[in-house]
Amino acid sequence: MELGPYILLASLEGAVTAAVLALTAVGLALVFGVMRVVNIAHGEFFMLGAVIAWWVAQTVGGHPAIGFAAALVIAPLAVGAIAAAADMTILKRLDYDPERTIVATIGLLYILQQLTLMTYGPEARPVEAPFNQRIALPWIEHGDTGWQVIWPWGLGTTSYKLAVIGAAGVVLAGVWLMMARSRLGLVMRATQADRDMALAFGIPVERVYALVFGIGAALAALAAVLIVPIQQAHYLMGADPLLLSFIVVIIGGLGSLPGTVLAAVLIGLSDGIISVFFSPTLAKIIATLLVALVLVFRPEGLFGTRRT
Template identity: 70%
Template sequence: MSFGPFLLLALLEGTVMAAVLALTAVGLNLVFGVMRVVNVAHGEFFMLGAVCAWFVTWYLPIPPALAWVAALVIAPLVVGAVAAIADVTVLKRLKYDPEATIVATIGLLYIFQQAALTFYGPDARPVEPPFHLRLQFPWFGYSGYKLFVVVAAGVILLGVWLLMTRTRAGLVMRATQIDRDTAQNFGINVDRVYAGTFALGAALAAAAAVLIVPIQQAHYLMGHDPLLLSFIVVIIGGLGSLRGTLVAALAIGLSDGVISMFFSPTLAKIIATLLVALVLVFRPQGLFGAKT
């Protein structure tokens, strides 16, 4: 193949990565934007979503397509419930102190990781995709499921935007984000908002994992890269800015796809890290973040 088809393939792979990364990073940024909590355990919620998807598709005695759909519903609900319990039992008791919550979420990271190792095991296990479709381009064939991942992630992100901008729940979350004390004085149950926000962020990471796990495999250590890349996206886009998160995820995903195709995945990660350093030096609030 000439350069053009290779570039097209790299852009397709980068788009798939950007879609999943945007879904994961939006969950992380949502938690920080509303709660001001840096959730270091966010990658493990991603991992728990993939592991839960494997359990659902493996043990439900239904066709693979229906099992995957069930996993897309069940895994985010289960992981969101786990996150809500973690918020109520750990973060709330720490009064959401920034330094304490970082340490606490690091502890949660290892707890979830070891729990997955105990009950799931050390092996990487595949999840059957809901359908097998190969699209034939003039130069190569490409997985139709990967393109479906992009569409599905876009639909979920649209749902998050509608939730935040068109519903009372989103209005309450944004009010709490702007001024917690004033929101509480107006009768908003801030603790319930925080628990719901933490659960929603974890559920988005779990949904991203269910989408990607038929392409990759479920493994108890798979949360590291999503966590690192999500932090990179959030820092570049701007803490608390969902629009910045989407733009940064698209930029990082496409650049990673192209650089990994023509050079190496390691170089792609190095360049992304350098971008973070430049943003922190010249625009600490991120490209779309507001100055405080």
């Protein structure tokens, strides 16, 4: 069998990674774009989403689809509320100073992590997927009799992984519509452009900040709910999403949602392919080197705008 089917299989795995990464990174980009806050605790909001999803699924019981559907609603809302409360009680009191908010979110990271360890425990726990049918994939190959369709053993994916990709695409489209076409998005963009002018026009900037911080965390939690049937919920699972999200946001351009999505696709696909053929460590090394190159040759990122 040729190399092509293996590349297709690796690309499908990378597409799942890219879908989840795009949701997580867009939440981080939204917070930085509007608030100019670097949220180091973003990965822990991702982790909380997975842990709450496990708790909801276990509490609801019954068919896996019922518990999973409840987790899709409850986990993002709960994490978003926690993040908004953290903004109003911590970041607001620091007046959103860049240096102090970095230190504060580092502290929030450890608080959330240790509270989860004390209540949830150190075990990694799975959430059953609502559906998980195996889907075999065909491959077109040129043989002795010409072009023919074959069904290589092991070349396939699952219905749930395809659903994750589709669900992420729908949510990302919804975020774009919210930012580009809704009154809420207009208020966010006005606050991003000039905070003082927004205050002068009567926009409640602090409420907007709390809402944006909550939405960013809710997107990370939603990404975690989608991925937890494939991975497992664990109190240390926030580190990789945080690192990859920062890589994606830097490459795409700080605060640029289109650039963030494109960078997530590039990093996710490359991570999937390199991890399959070489090692996950090499994939992280290459992504980090790419960030270094972007910072040297294009500091504003692929879609960012150079500040004057």
